[in-house]
Amino acid sequence: EPALIFDLGGKFDKSFNEAAFTGAQRWAEETGESFREIELQSEAQREQALRRFAEAGNNPIVMTGFAFGDVLSQVAPDYPETDFAIIDMVVDQPNVRSVVFNEHEGSYLVGMMAAMASESGTVGFIGGMDIPLIRKFACGYAQGVKAANPDATVLANMTGTTPAAWNDPVKGSELTKAQISQGADVVYAAAGGTGVGVLQTAADEDILSIGVDSNQNHLHPGQVLTSMLKRVDNAVYQAFQDGPGMEKGFNVMGVGNGGIGYAMDENNADLVTEEMKTAVDEAAAKIADGSLQVHDYMSDDSCPALDF
Amino acid sequence: MDYITLIQLLDSTVRFATPLLLACLAGLFSERAGIFDIGLEGKMLAAAFFTAAVAFLTGSAWVGLLGGIAASLVLAAIHGVASITFRGNQLISGVAINLLAAGMTVLVAQDWFRQGGRTPGLTGDARFEGITLPGAAAVADVPVIGPLYAELISGHSILVYIAFLAVPLTWWVLFRTRFGLRLRAVGENPAAVDTAGVSVVGLRYAAVLIAGVLCGLAGAYLSTALQAGFVKDMSAGRGFIALAALIFAKWRPWYALWATLLFGLFGALETRPDVIEAVIGLKVPGPLLGGLPYVMTVIILAGFVGKAIPPRAGGAPYVKER
């Protein structure tokens, strides 16, 4: 029986934990089998949950979130018979599969779309808690915007400095309104539950928004320009599917291998012009073949297109 | 900073301030009657959830509001039973209520809707929409007054107007009615009220329940006016800020208005780093920007607000017989 460990945000974080859950469920539905899961409540539970599942014979054990990196690198050697998969972090151990996503690439693509959809030339970014990962999203996005429209302005706000920043849709709304009053007509939310408020307000105020992680286009049909897809669900599904004895090592999921992308469906079909699609697909192709390098904030903690 | 930006900033201030104001007035009633209430946060949260849940199920924000107020009243009643009837510690009771609300809302939400502790999104009549005041469109183009009326004063949800009207109403009730006189007396010296032949217990319950209603409005505003549904923990510490505002306001209704508007302004400024940069001529790093309102509060408290003297009988259960 495989196991899945959600990070502190909880499995219904409207973000990547939820995507992981979706993937696991898809696997369960397709195979008719079951899996174990736990939503962490405290930092100290990370290690405990890993060891408990490993000792109980759960295999493979999949976990979401960079915060597991450190603990896993200590725990994994103790259970050589168990396979682990970690998402969003690289852990160099023989029994660990590390899956990382090039969120900056996907953010770059939606940034291009934002710039092209914007009439005002000002677009916004709203992050959750101010951590490096979220800056990575923001930085990729800003690069995409500038690539499509070098004169565009990118407004970037973070919601806060405590974990409450992931669950404060009210503040998300206010930030959106503040960005709108500064001229933004497209906003990209990478803020978990706070993003709900961002998308809602964008819809209420009649501007475009961009969802994150999973496809959020359906939340406000016709008002969400697109969503930056991070196929955590696929990664979890794949790990469960591969089962014990799965292939280890690093999996970098990017635009090239379909791990990262942007969402197109009937909800946003009218919003995305042919021109946009062409430009974005072209950029995607270049990213895939390596001829276009999107700067990753986390590689050197700096961003050429945006100041924090 | 130009005029329009100012108006927008103030508009945002009003939205930030409204739930704080309602919760602050709730605390004011309770604490003026001698019952400390650190459970504002929990009551607000519970009301936010039940308003959204009932509004979703019935399709009416108003029915939802009743549900939210009812939920908040249940918690208020628990606080009353613990701290009035059983003379328990009011602070512990408040802590418990906050935790209870945090847990229960998600638990019930998950049980009812299976959407991970949130309610389904609300649309149409299940939300409190903004109200355009008469003539707003007509005067919108008049310089100075126009934007002030059309942007800042008009266009808020009905709950905002209720909150602002609650200030003079609270003042009137407290300082102009028999009930208010007795309520203030019971927070200062319950024995005086008791020997005057008025029920201390009855008054304190009344105050605590009024606090419940006001917290209900605050919660409803979060989930059905500002947002279109409930998200777990969406009160995000506003109950505590309201408490700080209450002390800041020295337990007075009009001061409560100014105090919560000030906190609202801090919140609004935090969303506009560009304005801050323009005003102080210095770019504040993002994380520190988040701490700025709190630093400002401490500075103001230290520098400008003298000793805040709480109602004398506050926090202590009324015990006649040792």
Next chain:
Amino acid sequence: MDVMPKWAEVVLVPLISLFLAAVISALVILAIGEDPVAATKLMVEGAVGSVRGWGYTLYYATNFIFTGLAVAVAFHARLFNIGGEGQAMLGGLGVALALLFIPWPHWTLGLVAASLGAAIFGAAWAFIPAYLQAKRGSHIVITTIMFNFIASALLIYLLNEFLKPVGQADPSSARFAPHLDLPTLNSVLGSMGFRASKDDSVNVTFLIALASAFAVWVLMWRTRLGYEIRAFGHSESAAKYAGINPVRITVITMLISGGLAGLMGVNTVMGEAEKLLLNSTEGAGFIGIAVALMGRSHPLGVVIAAILFGFLYQGGAELALWTTIPRELIVVIQALVILFTGALDNMVRMPLERLFLARRLRRAPGPDRKPAE
């Protein structure tokens, strides 16, 4: 002139209250369609049924002892320190600074340095609210709430800008040197030849916590300073009569309180994570309030209440591991425990008192009962 025998007050009342909390919790579990008996078994086994369970129960208890003591000490001076959370955060920062930049040769020295760093930083964070309260009359409840928020902002700023190794996703500091790992219950058992798990759970910090509890007891009831703190807390006007300086007592008490809260950082940062995390306090500062109140501000009561909460945390973790019960259920159970043992305890005490009084009157009837002078 107590109506009830001491054992009833200390044991019977809390036990009945806990029982009531358990009954309501069971009803809640039933209402969400789960089995309360199985859940209880899981919690008890998970928390106290194994060395591992005890390890985590005591690990959490360590945190709560520190924050509970912090609140309790301040309570004695009638100061309500809601700032345990922020002070513990800063304490963690102190630990990290003490361990990251000085190459301590051995964990013992590291522990001393970390403890000092934690206590000093925690105390420093309590100093400004204390000073403002004493000198300017700024309400300590608000200032400490504000300082919690400021601590959080400061911490993330420092982690993002200075302490985080470049290229790391996690906003956390670098890992401390491996030889600075604190001995844990498990590693000690392991070295004694027992088969033990390798969890970084309860560690030597627990002993520091117990020692702190004892030290607080000595301080409060055996030293002049403690005497002055308690006198000041009971009556400021009387304290003035006795020549006890209110400013001095307020500041010193809050420094001690902040220092104790800060020490929690040793357990989480040095003991468990072995690096500075953004979120290592996880609300323990607030749980400390409940712990202090339930423990009646007495160190022994604090230790017992802390272990109870440790049990709830660990039992809850186990419940989350093996069932699909949402983790919020644990929050609800905690709330009920706090409510019944802390706020509604008179509901149990009042009828019990009547019972004991009736018994006493029956046993000792007649005129030999004198009214108290």
Next chain:
Amino acid sequence: MNADATTGQPETAAPAIELKGISKSFGPVQANKDISIRVMPGTIHGIIGENGAGKSTLMSILYGFYKADRGEIFVSGRKANITDSQAAIASGIGMVFQHFKLVENFTVLENIILGAEDGRMLTPSLAKARRTLVDLAADYGLNVDPDAKIEDIGVGMQQRVEILKALYRQADILILDEPTGVLTPAEADQLFRILARLREEGKTIILITHKLREIMEITDTVSVMRRGEMTATVRTADTSPAELAELMVGRKVLLRVDKTPAQPGEVVLDVQGLRVIDSSGVERLRGIDLKVRAGEIVGIAGVAGNGQSELLEVLGGMKAGQGTALLNGQPLDVTGKKSDGKTRRKSGVAHVPEDRQREGLIMDFQAWENTAFGYHDDPAYNTGFLMNNAAIREDTARKMERFDVRPPNPRLAAKNFSGGNQQKVVLAREIERNPDLLLIGQPTRGVDIGAIEFIHEQIVALRDQGKAILLVSVELEEILALSDRIAVMFDGRIMGERLPADTNEKELGLLMAGITDTAHEHSVEEIEANLAHVHATDKGA
């Protein structure tokens, strides 16, 4: 003087109040045991008894504040079911509690209407109450400023408010619990005039007091309580103070202080030009010059709030002032910069504060902890870093024994002692330190006769050991009985010094009202006008 008033009443008339078999326990403490009492209409009925005898409890039951465990209450012959104060008020009962039940930051008017408002709106209620108040004030001579805040007026005035509260509720039966404990002689006299007037109107009054003089002066009948029981009810005309004292205490009591003439020695305390300005900028002491010699008791008389408290506080190191003070020729810091209560004690000044419950004791501390209070630095109480609790307890037991503190249990919390015994704990602590100078404020406030006798003996004994004593009391009788020299304070100044043998209550009373020209007759109005000025700045005692 009105002892024969009862004879006018036909014994057949129904009593205004009749209590039958009232019993009340607070947990293990039985405060009232099977008490029965009859009070005839139109009389003043006194109740006396030692501290903790259960007087207040009994009256609180009558007023519906406490519920009796057993027993019945009849009002004007009809059984009354008094479940709460509302019911008592409806039956025409009003009560002025020992500790006033007023809302400090409300105005007089607001306090008066609280619970007796007309209708839901405040404004008409206040207007009506204002009119009624004018009438009541005129009828009974109860003048108060309706718009003053309670916290800004003196205790005497606060008491008037309490009486007005009862009258405003049209009480026919008025209970007063130790009303004169906080009043000056002039104020007390005035109160008695008011009570007499109320009796004339046909109202019934129950008066609790410790002062036998008052009982003899004003009551028609008197009941004595001891340890929760009613031991006797007699007609005042048929009894004597000595008999009442004996009934109360259960033994013979000496009603005067026995002392030899003073043998004053060296000047111990020498104060020059002492001034105190309080936080709101009011000058509380306006230049005090005062000497106290070894072996003498200097009594400071004065209406509460005329600076006596400040004088004690500055000398005791609790307050900052300006001026100079010498203790045994050594300068004593009065600026509060270099000294506090602790340093004072070290230099040989002991201080029994005016308010034992708020200042002299920590009510939740046990007796032994209170014995160390202020002296907790004493090496005898410490072994190195730690306090030697066992030693403190032993010392406390010794002191309790010496001062006859009952019960002599060092581990009992201060709040569980009666007022008199609390005071003994404080006295034992301060006197047994063998100080050069003892500052002592209101030594017997609210203390019963038996204990007063003992306390007075101790103060005189200390003097006879050659110590200097500065005594502040609002009880003129006490000042006259104890002092070897009397200084009268008014409005922050010393109006004059007298020797007890050369003066009398009347002359002192005039000085206390700020009138130095004591040879002439002065009208009550003149005195009141003078006092009103002081009350206006007095923030309560």
